[in-house]
Amino acid sequence: MLMRFGAANFGSLRTSQEISLVASSLKDKGSHLIEVPEQKQSLLSSAILYGANASGKTTMLKAFYAMHNMLLHSHNRSSPTGGIQRNKFALDPEMKDNVSQFDCDVIIDGVRYHYGFKLNDEEFLEEWLYAFPGGSRQSWFYRKKGEPINFGKNLKGQNKSTEALTRPNSLFLSAAAQNAHSQLTSIYSYFQKRFFFDLTPNPNPVMLPFLFAKNDFDRRILSILNMADTGIVDVKLERKQGSEKQKMMLSGLVDVISNVFPDIGPSAQEIDNIFPELRFAHSAKSGEKVFLDLDTESRGTIRLVELLGPCLRALDTGGILFVDEIDTSLHTGLASAVIELFSSNVSNPKGAQLIATTHDTNLLCSGALRRDQIWFVEKDSSGESSAYPLSDLKTRNTDNFEKGYLEGRFGAVPFTGNIQKLFMEEAA
Structure with a gap:
């Protein structure tokens, strides 16, 4: 299960932005919470992101996809001398040479793990993995450019031999899995088998x-x-x-x-x-x-089948599904039904999670979402995106969230100005 993920200097994310699936202490009705017996915190079954076009919603999802892709493939697919491809924040020249950072917290077999790394265009500068069995912090490894990797006493296996095989432009966790590191392969396998992505919402027969x-x-x-x-x-x-x-x-x-x-x-x-x-x-x-x-067949039919395939795989495995524009070509009732698959412990007994973007404001008044499941992504005048949940704003669980959002009370809406005035000026 995913607790949170964050990224900095990626796309429109200049500074560190994150999405959290840790439930707040709200009394909201809506989707069921995922209880993890070994953890004191409950998790959310979904997080739904709203925002204007080009606000950075998709970038939030692509940030985790980029992290996931580097974790899985930096060792076996990257060129030994090819550096690292990254999507830097392009609207501030100073960010060109700044590091990018990705990190996340996941729960695997009841244990929380915190994993992350920093990189530039040539190499990974830092990488770390911490485990929290029983709530106690264990350092499994910490890697920093120019220094030997610091291995914790709780990480057993082929540590030194794997370190020798880890290139500057590959992640140690990726190299460990490729070389059958007994303890780290299970962490790698979780990311490989439990994360699903639907980031190209274009129905294609x-x-x-x-x-x-x-x-x-x-x-x-x-x-x-x-x-x-x-x-x-x-x-x-x-x-x-x-x-x-x-x-x-x-x-x-x-x-x-x-x-x-x-x-x-x-x-x-x-x-x-x-x-x-x-x-x-x-x-x-x-x-x-x-x-x-x-x-x-209709675009809606094609899209529904495209979406249901990874949805059911996530539900069957207790996986995490990232979906861009979940409402594409779907009636609002169907989009809501897909979200509700994750919101019920009947259809979701294994604790699968959904992180999705949408423009469908009807979902805000469906009663299926808690305030901490509703996220907004907003871009400022400098092109920098920021993400925040509705639960951070002063609201009541009885408020009409759709009306409030469309009125601009929560931000993250487009400002179109007076389009009619533009045409009047053109005609003058």
């Missing part, structure tokens, strides 16, 4: 079948499509040998597919051998099932 390239179609998705009045009554999934034309068409999309469906999407070799074909059936007037090609 061409890419959708690859969500099921390695897995069977989840029949629960079919049941939800039926309940959502899409008219879909059945599904057919076949894996075929792709034609040369299809392979050429998709050859440039392998990386895109793997980013949209990490740990699900196929590799280039698998595209060469497995070409999934997905079709949904609708009932004809005669009652007969008619299977239609995906490009005849």
